[in-house]
Each structure stands twice: as C-alpha cells, then as structure tokens.
Amino acid sequence: MGTTNPEEQDLRTTRPLLKTKAILRSKIHSTISKKARAENLETMTSGTRYWTSNREGQVQLRMGKNPLENEPPVTVPDLIMSAATKYSHYLAIGSKYKKSWQVLTYIEYYEACRRAAKAFLKVGLERFHGVGIMGINSSEWVIASIGAIMAGGISVGILSSNSPKACQVIAETSEMDIFVVDNDRQLQKVNQIQGYLKHLKAIIQYREDIQEVQPNLYSGFLMELLREVQPTTFCGIPWVWDHMLDSLKTKHLDSTAFRRRIDRWAMRMGLSTNKRRMMGEIHQPLCFGLAKRLTFEPARKFLGLNHCEQFLNVGMGLPTSTLDFFLSMNIPIMEVYGLPECTGVHTVSNLQAYRIRSCGKELPKTHTKVEKENQNGVGNLCLWGRHIFMGYLRDKQNTENKVDTHGWLHTNDLGFLDFDKFLYIMGKAKDLITLSSGEKVNPYPIEERVRTRIPIVHYAMLVGQDFPYLCALLTLKCQINPETGETRGNLTSEAVACCRKLRSQSTWLSDVLYDRDPIVTQFINQGIEDVNSEAPTVGAKIIKWVILDNDFSVDGGELGPMSKMNRSAVVKIYQEEIQKLYENPTS
Known part of the structure; x- marks a missing residue:
C-alpha cells in the first residue's frame, strides 16, 4: 500500500491514495480493528469489492477471463528482494548531487531501503501510518518511499510546491508519523504546521540547504547532465521538450546558410520517412543514412541523447508542431497517458505502435472503454486492471464515485480509441465550457489548433463559462531560466525567427503587448480566423483574444508540476483580463 498526491493541484491534492502499483498484498495483518472489519464487510457486501478507503481494508483482485493471465499477488518488499537476488551487482539507480554521483547496485539498493525501513521503525513509525x-x-526520495512500505507504513509523496496548509491536511489524513524533506525550504513548511500534527514523531532532512534549487525543478543544467549520463531512455515533461526545441532552433539559426539548407533537406526527409514508418512502411530512402550522419546524429549528440532509444513525454500533450519538429529530427516522442489512481501509466507508445498525438496502446492485461460517446466517438474514459488504486484514504464517498462496482476507474478524461485501438486524449469532462445559450464546447481541440496555427503562441486557454461567446487567453513562447524554471521576458529563438519572417522586429514580450506590434497582432488575428473557419458551430468560434503579460509556469501557479494547465487557477489569476474581454459585448 502507498499514497501519493495527484499531479494537479486541485481538491485531490489533499486526498492521499491507497495504491496497488500492480501489487496487492495477499494477506492483511491479522490485527484488524473491529471498525475496520465492519467497514470492510460493508464494502464487500455492497458489491463494491474492488475498492476500499480503509487503510486496513481488503480488495478483490481484478482477474481476467484467461486464467493464464492471472498472476498471484506480490508485495513491494518481495519485488525489491527478487530484483536484488536476480540482478544483485547490476546498476539499479543513480542520481547526481552537485558534482558527485550516487549510484547503487540492486543489492545495495535493497539494503538502503531496508536500512531506511529500520530507521523509520526506530523513530516510531506505526503500522499503516x-x-x-x-x-x-x-x-533518497525513492529509498524513503520503498522503506516506508517495507516498514509497514504508507508512502505519502507530497509536491514540493504544496503550501503548508495542504501539507497539514495530507499529514492529518494519513496520520503521518514522519516527515522526510530534502532541504531547509521544505523543512520550514513542516515547522509551521508541526504543532497541529498529533502523530508527528520525527522530521528527517536528507540534504543540506540548497539555495539555488527551486521547487518542482527536476534538474538544473539539463543537457549537460544528459551528455554525461548518455541515457538509453529519456522521459521529459513539456517544458523540457520546449527548452530542447528552442536550443536546437537556436543552434540552427546560428549555423551557416549552407548548413541550414542541409538541415532543412534532412528534416523534410526525416518527417516524411517517419510518418510513412508509422503506417507500416519499413523501407528507408537511399539518402536517409546520409541525413542521419549529417543532421540527426549531431542533433542527438548536442542534446546528450545520442544513445537514447526511447523518448517519452508525460504530462500535458505536446502540440503537433513540436512533435513534427522532433520527428523530422528522427526523434519520435512517445506520449504516455495515466493517472495517479492507475499508478501513473495506462497507455504508452513505442516504435512498433506509434501515432502522432496518440498516447499509444494500453498495457498488457489492462482494459480501456469509452462511455457516452458523442457523434465523433469522443466520450468518457474508463480504465480496468490490477494497476488501479485501492481507494482514497479515509474518503469513502469520493472513492465510490471514482471506482464502480465492476472495478472500472472513471477518469473524467475525454478521449477516443481509433480502429487500431490507439488512445487519443481530448481534454477533461470538467473543462467543458457551457455558454449562456446552453451549448457545450470542448476547449481542448480548439486550443490545440490555435497553438498549431500560430507558432509563437505557447499556451492558449479558452474562457466563456455562462457567457454568450468564447474568448482566448494567449501566452507567447518566452525563454526559460534553466536554473529556476521561471519564464523570462524575452521571446524564444523560434518566436523571434517567426517574427522576422513577418518582418517584425519584436524580441521581447513587452514589444507585442497591448497591440504595440501591429504586424504580430494581424498575424494572430489571421490565425484565429483560420481556426474559426474549422469551427463546427458558431458557438465554437473565438470572438476575442488577449496576450497575457507573462507565460504560464509552475511557480506562477498556472501549471501543475507536470506542466498541465490549472484552469481554475488561471481564471482566478487573470480574472481582470477576462472581465475586460466581456465588458463591451460584441454584436
């Protein structure tokens, strides 16, 4: 059993999960309290046997129709011990702190987790706390998580960006005995709330104060680290891919005219070849090898990905233009779909099963269905499998709303499956905009078209709930500080290059705000008109738009830690800008 908080900072931020992680305990500790037994009996007799909100509860395993597919349950400690026995001296895990590497073999990894478990028990960790x-x-983060499970506790992952109040709610819900933090900034949050935590017994800080590291920043000088590591699989969130794209385009713009012609030729061949490969064509053009040597391999080496065989994106889906650019560089980025409630991953793409904009196919022994489909086949996604969580800790009502009596997890995401069972995500049901006319509009596909048609736009968010028409909040592509993850005021190389093609001299966000650059304003107007020309109804057209004075970021509160847009937060932050869009009604 373990708990974690979801990726987006909404109400679920303070709702710990009882997760299976494809692993379920075959037996529950014999000392189950009378209350727990009563709650579990109620769950079993009511037919909802696939979930429980009780930390000591039992759940029914999800079994498939084919007996050969039904594996016996196994515990997390058993998995770790099995890996340590089978791969004892192989490298298991490594992370870099400052200039030194910490690497562990599988047997060392197991022993580190075991020592952490003993330490937690020593300072007073109680069972299921x-x-x-x-x-x-x-x-250290992973070792602490597994150590907590090995000690009989519940691992509770907490976002570094969480407020002290959110940390307090999570701690109280999970009856937290121990807080493990990595630096003084997180320690201060705990210090603010520890007086309210009756179960708290110890605070463990495993790293010294690191002033330059900011919350939610997974790595500081990313490409230098990648060049040193030479990974074979790389998993990035959208802003990381954006940073890489801008670095490549900057390098391209700084090269000679002859070099740029070669790269453009190679990229045209790379895009067409890889798109044909998606449809099953395996033969490469005779010149593909030359393009690989001249352009593709140098680009991968520049990014530190020259040994990489698999490229993954998690979080918010990348725009088609970004996917096409990397595909033209012979870097096919595979989208992943999942939720904390399904252990993070449900579908994934691979080189044998890949489509642009698709999240791939479901994992083995899992199932996907689409309910309440509209005329386009888009409906509510439901997931089934042994990777589905057991429930929200001490939250029976929300657990019951999330998992039905047949064990299906209702994601509240919208999507569809194509003929070949590739999954496509089309937004969230809760994000549907209801206009004053009663018409419901899914903003996701419209926003995607805006980002594709207007390449200087980074984020587009539609608003219009209970209003007569749609408006768009736009942010432009701005450079990112690689040390802090904060956005800067200067436009990216890609955005500047686009402006130059338009014969605009803008290089800063301030150059285009408030219609200061009529060329850019007209370009965006034309792009919006193009998007509107594809609108299925009048209500799905964008009537007004505004460029915001800052790009969205995690630190700004507009994005979650996986770069997913936090729409409710955006509405609150930019309430004044939204109000102005509707002050003078359009005819």
Whole structure:
C-alpha cells in the first residue's frame, strides 16, 4: 500500500491514495480493528469489492477471463528482494548531487531501503501510518518511499510546491508519523504546521540547504547532465521538450546558410520517412543514412541523447508542431497517458505502435472503454486492471464515485480509441465550457489548433463559462531560466525567427503587448480566423483574444508540476483580463 498526491493541484491534492502499483498484498495483518472489519464487510457486501478507503481494508483482485493471465499477488518488499537476488551487482539507480554521483547496485539498493525501513521503525513509525516525502527527484526520495512500505507504513509523496496548509491536511489524513524533506525550504513548511500534527514523531532532512534549487525543478543544467549520463531512455515533461526545441532552433539559426539548407533537406526527409514508418512502411530512402550522419546524429549528440532509444513525454500533450519538429529530427516522442489512481501509466507508445498525438496502446492485461460517446466517438474514459488504486484514504464517498462496482476507474478524461485501438486524449469532462445559450464546447481541440496555427503562441486557454461567446487567453513562447524554471521576458529563438519572417522586429514580450506590434497582432488575428473557419458551430468560434503579460509556469501557479494547465487557477489569476474581454459585448 502507498499514497501519493495527484499531479494537479486541485481538491485531490489533499486526498492521499491507497495504491496497488500492480501489487496487492495477499494477506492483511491479522490485527484488524473491529471498525475496520465492519467497514470492510460493508464494502464487500455492497458489491463494491474492488475498492476500499480503509487503510486496513481488503480488495478483490481484478482477474481476467484467461486464467493464464492471472498472476498471484506480490508485495513491494518481495519485488525489491527478487530484483536484488536476480540482478544483485547490476546498476539499479543513480542520481547526481552537485558534482558527485550516487549510484547503487540492486543489492545495495535493497539494503538502503531496508536500512531506511529500520530507521523509520526506530523513530516510531506505526503500522499503516504515513511517511511524508517532500523534495525533488533523487535516490533518497525513492529509498524513503520503498522503506516506508517495507516498514509497514504508507508512502505519502507530497509536491514540493504544496503550501503548508495542504501539507497539514495530507499529514492529518494519513496520520503521518514522519516527515522526510530534502532541504531547509521544505523543512520550514513542516515547522509551521508541526504543532497541529498529533502523530508527528520525527522530521528527517536528507540534504543540506540548497539555495539555488527551486521547487518542482527536476534538474538544473539539463543537457549537460544528459551528455554525461548518455541515457538509453529519456522521459521529459513539456517544458523540457520546449527548452530542447528552442536550443536546437537556436543552434540552427546560428549555423551557416549552407548548413541550414542541409538541415532543412534532412528534416523534410526525416518527417516524411517517419510518418510513412508509422503506417507500416519499413523501407528507408537511399539518402536517409546520409541525413542521419549529417543532421540527426549531431542533433542527438548536442542534446546528450545520442544513445537514447526511447523518448517519452508525460504530462500535458505536446502540440503537433513540436512533435513534427522532433520527428523530422528522427526523434519520435512517445506520449504516455495515466493517472495517479492507475499508478501513473495506462497507455504508452513505442516504435512498433506509434501515432502522432496518440498516447499509444494500453498495457498488457489492462482494459480501456469509452462511455457516452458523442457523434465523433469522443466520450468518457474508463480504465480496468490490477494497476488501479485501492481507494482514497479515509474518503469513502469520493472513492465510490471514482471506482464502480465492476472495478472500472472513471477518469473524467475525454478521449477516443481509433480502429487500431490507439488512445487519443481530448481534454477533461470538467473543462467543458457551457455558454449562456446552453451549448457545450470542448476547449481542448480548439486550443490545440490555435497553438498549431500560430507558432509563437505557447499556451492558449479558452474562457466563456455562462457567457454568450468564447474568448482566448494567449501566452507567447518566452525563454526559460534553466536554473529556476521561471519564464523570462524575452521571446524564444523560434518566436523571434517567426517574427522576422513577418518582418517584425519584436524580441521581447513587452514589444507585442497591448497591440504595440501591429504586424504580430494581424498575424494572430489571421490565425484565429483560420481556426474559426474549422469551427463546427458558431458557438465554437473565438470572438476575442488577449496576450497575457507573462507565460504560464509552475511557480506562477498556472501549471501543475507536470506542466498541465490549472484552469481554475488561471481564471482566478487573470480574472481582470477576462472581465475586460466581456465588458463591451460584441454584436
């Protein structure tokens, strides 16, 4: 059993999960309280046997129709021990702190987790009580999480960006005995609330104060680190891919005219070849090898990905223009779909099963269905499998709303499956905009078209709930500080290059705000008109738009830690700008 908080900072931020992680305990500790037994009996007799909100509860395993597919349950400690036995001296995990590497073999990894478990028990961890872990990605984070489970506790992952109040709610819900933090900034949050935490027994800080590291920043000088590591699989969130794209385009613009012609030729061949490969064509043009040597391999080496065989994107889906650019560089980015409630991953693409904009196909022994489809086949996604969580800790009502009596997880995401069972995500049901006319509009496909038709736009968010028409909040592509993750005021190389093609001299966001650059304003107007020409109804057209004075970011509160747009937060932050869009009604 373990708990974590979801990716987006909404109400679920303070709702810990009882997760299976494809692993379920075959037996529950014999000392189950009378209350727990009564709650579990109620769950079993009511027919909802696939979930429980009780930390000591039992759940029915999800079994398939084919007996050969039904594996016996196994615990997390058993998995770790099995890996340590089978791959004892192989490298298991590594992370870099400052200039030194911490690497562990599988047997060392197991022993580190075991020592952490003993340490947690020593300072007073009780069975089924929480161990909160708050910090950036590191070996210590994972070791603490597994150690908590091995000690009989519940691993509670907490976002580094969470407020002290959110941390307090999570700690109280999980009856947290121990807080594990990575630096003084997180420690201060715990210090503010520890007086309210009756179960808290110990606070463990595993790293010294790191002033330059900011919350939610997974790595500081990313490409230098990649060049050193030479990964074979790389998983990035959208802003990381945006940073890489801008770096490549900057390098391209700084090269000679002859070099740029070669790269453009190679990229045209790369895009067409890879799109044909998606449809099953395996033969490459005779000149593909030359393009690989001249352009593709140098680009991968520049990014530190020259040994990489698999490229993954998690979080918000990338725009088609970004996917096409990397595909033209022979870097096919595979989209992943999943939720914390399904252990993070449900579908994934691979080189043998890949489509642009698709999240791939479901994992083995899992199932996907689409309910309440509209005329385009888009409906509510439901997931089934042994990877589905057990329930929200001490939250029976929301658990019951999330998992039905047959064990299906209702994601509240909209999507569809194509003929070949590739999954496409089309937004969230809760994000549908209802106009004053009663018409419901899905903003996701419209926003995607805006980002594709207007390449200087980074984020587009439609508003219009209970209003007569749609408006768009636009942000332009601005450079990112690689040390802090904060956005800067200067436009990216891609955006500047686009402006130059338009014969605009704008290089800063301030150059185009408030219609200061009529060329850019007209370009955006034309792009919006093009998007509107594809609108299925009048209500789905964008009537007004505004460029915001800052790009969306995690630190600004507009994005979650996986770069997913936090729409409710955006509406609150830019309430004044939205109000102005509707002050003078259009005819």
